[in-house]
Structures are given as C-alpha cells and as structure tokens.
Amino acid sequence: MLPRFLISGLTAAVLALSPMLPAAAEQLRVASLDSLESAPVLHSNAVLIINAQTGVPVFSKNADKLSSIASITKLMTAMVALDSNPDLDAALTISDDEVDRLKRTTSRLPVGTTLTRREMLLLALMSSENRAAHVLARSALPGGTGIFVSRMNQKARQLGMTHTRFYDPTGLNSGNVSTAQDLAKMVAAAYRYPLIRQFTTTQEHDVYVKTRLTHYKNSNALVREGEWQIGLSKTGYIQEAGRCLVMHAMVGTTPLIMVFLDAGGSAARTNDARAIRTWLEGHPGTWLAG
Template identity: 45%
Template sequence: MTIRDTVIRTLAHTNWRLALPALVLTCGSLIVQAASEDPEVVVPTASPTTAAINPAGVVTPAPGTAADAASGVVKAPIAAVAPPTAPQAPAPVDEPLMKLPVNARHMLVIDDTGRVLMAKDADTVVPIASLTKLMTAMVVLDAGQDMNEEIRIEDADVDRLKHSRSRVRVGATMTREAALELALISSENRAASALARHFPGGLAAYEAAVAAKIRALGLTHTSLADPTGLSPANTSTAAEVARIAAAAARYPAIARISSDKSSAVEINGRPRELRNTNHLVGAKGWDIRLSKTGYTEEAGRCLAMRMKSGGQTITVILLDADGSAQRLRDAAAIRKSLAKIAAA
C-alpha cells in the first residue's frame, strides 16, 4: 500500500481532526520503511584504521573494537555525546576492499606505509603453525653461524606430536643453508628442528634467543614453544604475524629463499628438488617477495606473504582458513581488489 492510499483510507473512515496525529505517525513510519528498503540508500562507514611500522619492522595497529575486527567489516560508530574535538582528515576509505569477504577467520592486509587496508579479527590469539619457521630462520641467521657447516638429522627431530611426514630420513646430513631452504620452501619440520638443535648452546640457548627476539619486536601476544610450529602452543595474532613478516623481510636470505618457486639442495651429497608450499609463488601475475604457509589441525591453513601491488609492498596475513583452496582464493580475491584500487 502506498502512502497516498493510506492517507485516503484514513480520511475516508475517520474524522480528520481526530485522525491527524495517527496520520502523521503513519506517514513518518512509511517514509522510514521506504528509505530502509531502498537499495540506493547508503549507510556511511568509518574510515579504516591505520598502523605504523618502525625501522625494526614492528607494526603498531591503531585501536579498534573487537566486534568490528571479528566481523571483518568496518562499522559506523554509535553516536555518543562527547566534547568537541579538532577535525581530523579521514584516511581514504576503499569500500570494495573493506567489504571483501574472506574465508580465513583472522586476516590483516597492510601497505608499506603501515596503513591497515583490511582486517578481520586480527588481534585474537590463535595457533600459527609453520609460520613459526620465519622466527626460527631469523634467530638462526642472527647467530651468525657458518651456513656451509653440515648438520645432521637425529631421532630427536622426528615429529612424535603430529606424526607428520618427512622427506628427510634420520641420519641425513646437509649444510645449514640447505636446512634453512628445506624449512622455508618445503616447510620441512625435521630441518627446522635440526637448525634449533645445532644452535650455539643448544635448544636452551635457541629458546632464549627466540624469547629475546619476541621482546625486541614488541610482540606481546606471541608465544613460541617449538621451532617447527607443530605445537598448538605456538600462538600469535594476525597483527603480530605481520610484524614477524615485516622483520623477516629485512633478512635478504629469508626474502630470497621464501620467494623462490623451487630450489635444489644437497642431502647426503645428492641433489633434492624443493617446491614452494605456496603455489602462488612464481605464478603469472604474482610478484611475491616473502612467503610462508602453515597448517595444523588447530591452526587451519595459514599464510604470511609480502607482495608487490600497484607499486607498493603489501603484507597479507591469513590465519585459520578452511583449506588450501580457500586460502588461495582469499589471497587471489585480495590481490584482485588491490589491482582495482591501483587502477582507479
């Protein structure tokens, strides 16, 4: 029924003086209803939050509400009485990107200025699986050991927690550099474990170095219990994984190795071909500068990646996606949206 029909029917059956208050209320209600059902009516959203990256690669996100982060959509703030403040220039709003749905339960996308382009529950502490290996690689390189020194895979490196498969047998020998490539490209757990065991001073010294690195990067919600990421006690947030990725990118060896589509290393003196666990590396149209995938049952499918888009370096963190295909689709959707923004 239109507003006009409602007015005529009301006047026809009621004394117009008595009907006037009800008529005003009816018209107002119908007008509000019509506006709410109009697809062209747009509710403005708040500007995206911003973050800063300091020279150490630390990303400090701006404050936001947990509810907004969990929804993955930036919401308009609820109006409240507050003292007047000086006007501030709003950060650019990119509606297509801000409303992009992703499967991953936790996500963060930031540009090379530290501006948060997209976030979804980015401050919740969750397992991060093999993204841990970025921290392992940094700590190993910080120790300044001989990368050509041979190390040996021992029984202590066998995964007895998740019983994950390995391409490296107990007793195998390789250089420290080869073990680093195995850990970063193929996400080989035994190689990561061996790197930690052969750390100067052993595992205890390795664990102390990791704790010091966590403090140095200002990670207050990150806890790493082992060098592989197999333990569900290896936890962090999407926001802090972005800090880890930014810091890892400052190591040329990590950036080079993790962005290789494939590589060949010698194990027991024989060449072994490795392929990157991130199938987007080396794919047409992708310019990936750092990458690490992860998976455990508790963590789901995870990805930490830095890539070039529109002349900028974009960091993409995806945690707890439902599967490898979903993780790839999330990354592809983000890249497509970034390309549209750059072309606009």
Template identity: 45%
Template sequence: MPSSHIALKMKLKTLLITLFFLIFQLVFLAPLHAQTKSQSTALQKQTQSPDSLLPFLNPKRLFLRSERALIINVADGEILLDRKKDVQQPIASITKLMTAMVVIDANLQASEVIHIKRADRDRLRGSGSRLSYGTQMTRADLLKITLAGSDNRAAAALGRTYPGGHKAIVAAMNKKAKALGLNHTVFKDVSGLRSGNVSTASDLALLVDAAKSYAQIQTMTTIKHDHVTDLRKGWKVEFRNTNRLMQNKKWDISLSKTGYIADSGHCLVMQVTMDDRTLTIVLLNSWGKLSKYGDANRIRKWLHRADQQAKKAAKASKEQAAKVSIFVDALN
C-alpha cells in the same frame, strides 16, 4: 564605471565562484565521502595519505574464508583491511620465520654438515619429511628447505644443533619476539607443530617486516623450485615452495611463509608488490587447504579495483581543478 557597479560586479563574481565550488563538492566529493563512510570505524580513525586507497575500499564486498586477515601498506603503515587482527591463535609453520632469524643471528657456520637423527622426527603429529635418518646436509641447505619447503625435520635439526640445543633456541626466539614488540607472540618449538606457538595477525605483520630485513630469508622463502644435497652420496632432494602463489606470474612476492596444523587452520603470510605498493598480507585460520590462495586472489582483485578507482578519481579531480582555474581566470 560607477563604484556601485564595480561593487555589484565583484559580488556577482564571488557568488559565481562560491556556487561553482558548491556544485563541485556535491558532484565529486559527496560520493567520495559516502564511500569513505563504508569503512570500519577503526579504519576511519587512521590519518590517510594523499594516495590512500581507503576511500575506495569496501570491506563488506570482500568475501574471505580466512577467519583473520590483515593488509598493511608498508610505506605508511596504513591498515587497508582488519579482521580480528589482535586475536591470538596458533601459527603453525609461520614459526619457522623466527627460527631462521635466530639461527642466522647466531652466526653459525653455514657450511657445517649436520646429520639428520631420529631425535629430529616429529613425535607430536607424525608429519613426514623429505629427509631420511642419516641424511647429511649443510646448515645452509637445511635452512633453505626449512623455509621454502617447510620441512619439520630440517627445522628440528637446526634447533638441535643451535648452541644449547632446543631449549636455548626457543628461549632466543621468545627473547627476539619481545625485542621486536611482538607482545602477543609465544614460541614453544622451532617447527610450529605445537599449538602453544601463538601470535596475532598484527604481530605477524611485524614478524614479516623483521624477516624481510634478512636477505637469506627473503631469497629462501621465495624459491619456486629447488633442491638440497644429501652429502652421503651426492643425492639431490627436490622440493617446491609450499606457497602455490609463487608459481603464479600475476604475483610479485618478496617474502612468503605458509603454515598448517589442525589448531591453526591454514595460514599464509606474505609481503608483495601490487600496483606500485608494497603490502604485507596475513591470512589465518582459513578452513580449506586452497582457501588461503582463493582469499589472496580475491584480495588482489579487490585492491586492484580500488587502485583503478583511485586513479580515475585523481584524474577527474585534476581535470576539474583545471576547469576551475580557467573559470576564475575568465572572471578576472
């Protein structure tokens, strides 16, 4: 075959391959690029992992009643949703996660019996408690009902019996916050009743990660229904987890804490597993008592839909790559 014919054939093959890849980009990559542009500027600046959901997420299509929200993929730190994540606000009983950490850090005797006293009552907001004055309970049980049941009187008793009392434990909480890099977090009491207990969604995501490293906290915050024992007469004091999603089989929750005072609105922090991803979810200042749960369920559906789209796109890309390979082989 003349050399001119061989050269012409090579040029034609190169042209066909180039044309094929141009069509592939227009048909398959252009829509993906358009979806990516719908993300906020802050999210676009992130370095995306190969299995990132970001190209398939449209924050504008997610309606939430929580004023502040943050979703982070724990595996790579990728932010999937950011709504005012760095705005400081009161955090109510989310505070109790830090209370529990410093109590555990102090290596105090878990079996020590602690008496509930009038000094433990909530003088600030008059909140109730399952623990009457005179109740005798182990420190371990007080920790359990503080975390799962969010009992303020139990938290106060833990603070009162900490070495040095309330002043010392609050100082320890703020010291630990600084060590963890929670630069916009301040604690004023152990229960979260004071509006001076403030943080941001970003800091709370770090707090959740730190709390997750404590097996006791992980276990106690995910109790669905349990009891603690008043040792005076062996009475059982029953309680349910304050996070209603713990009763929902659709959720796989490995750490959880709720919070509410008027100044904070309804708050919820969780670490969950969803579609083989471990996620930290922070919802702050939700306007209704049940709205944070509605928001969480909307987020779950939003993320699941994106996961299905990502898997569909990955499958299509794999199939197209196989077709390209066959086409190139045929030209050769």
C-alpha cells in the same frame, strides 16, 4: 555504512603499528575506510593487509585474534638462527631428536641425512621441512633447542609482538600462537634478511638426500606460479591453526604485508590473497600510492 568490525579492526591495527610508524594513524583517511564497503568476503578467520611503506592498514578482519600459527613459526626460527652468525656451509645431520613425536608427521629427510646449514635453512623456509627447521634450532646455540626457543620469545618481545608465544621451532606445537597484528611485525622484520627473502621465494630446489636426488618445491602456490611479485612468503598448516599464509608482495607499485590465518580448505588462503589483490586493484586508494 562500513561494517563495525572493519572499523574497529582497522583502528586497532593502526594503534598497534603506530610505534613502528608514528604517523600511521594520521595517514589512514576516511576515503579509504569508505571504500571498504565493497570489500571481498574472505575465508580466513583473521586477515591483515598493510601498506609496507607507510604502515597503514588497508584491510583488517579479527587482526587481534589469538591463533595458532603453525609453520609461520619458521620465519622466527630463521631470524634467530641467522642472528647467531652461523657458518652456513657447516654440515648438519638429522638425528633422532628431529623425529616428530607430537603430530607424527613424516619427512623426506631420514635420520642420518647430512646437508649444509644453508640447505637446511632453504628447505625449512621454502618447503616448510620440519626436521630441517628443528636441526637448525638444535645446532644454533649452546644449550640446544630449549635455549633457542627462549631466544625466539625474546626476539618476539623485542619486535613488539606482545601477544606471541613460541614453544617449538617448527610450528607443530599448537601452543605457538600469535595475532595477525604481531605477524605483520614479524614479516616486516624477516624481510630485512636477504637470505629469508631469497629462500622463501625460491620456486624449487633439488638436494641429494644420502645418495638420492630429491626434489622440493615451494609450499606457496602463488610463488610457484610466478605471476605475483613476491618478496617474502611463508605458509603454515596444522589442524589447530588451519591454513595460514604471510607474504610481502607488490600490488601495483606498492609493497604490502599480507597475513591470512585459519583458512579452511587447502586453496582458501591463496584464494583470499587473490581476492584481496583483485579488490585493491579495482579500488585504488591511498594504500596503492607509490
């Protein structure tokens, strides 16, 4: 017998996504539900896996649970920044405004560092560099960071992310909250931006920070390993959010949107992704159809 929480979670997820893909509810078949009896036990407290072609959810766990989302926030920051049609070659300088006084995190971009907007966007998405994300927000629109965060919330509403709230552009503020259902919508929207796809899946990059060559690497081990076909990726972590991961990735010949929130250990989110892929490959169903 299928566990009740999986049935209710899948039903809620289908209904939540049905405005985006009206036929989603009808496409979710009983055969797919029955196969979930052998689904793996995952460490993430909220999970949603969706067929990106059809919108059909293939796995759900607490998909409507509200959680802090940490640096998953930066996908919205990147979209709003790019929506302003910025000059990507313009120089941006890290100022004292970018210093984190909330969590007191450190950065390899000291005050006074100047990079192009393109490089700041790359570092924010690839390595989850908080100061890079903050300077992108501060410099994007007249009115500064406050107006930018308002635009983030406005865009969330436009995307139907009804349970999502943003208070800062980095994700350091634990008040940035969402659900796995909402974040699946955000991943689908972010995937339509070529630069976001490119930068979130770049394995490594070197930049000159003042006069010193500094090496950055992707915060997602699955991207760095190169064994997956990943079209978009973003990690996140603060204590209140746990380890988070969202991806747009191929399993077999099918693109899937994957959301993992509030995992425990540092490798738990990637281990969950591996477990889901192994399970899906071992239980091919309608979600793996081309």
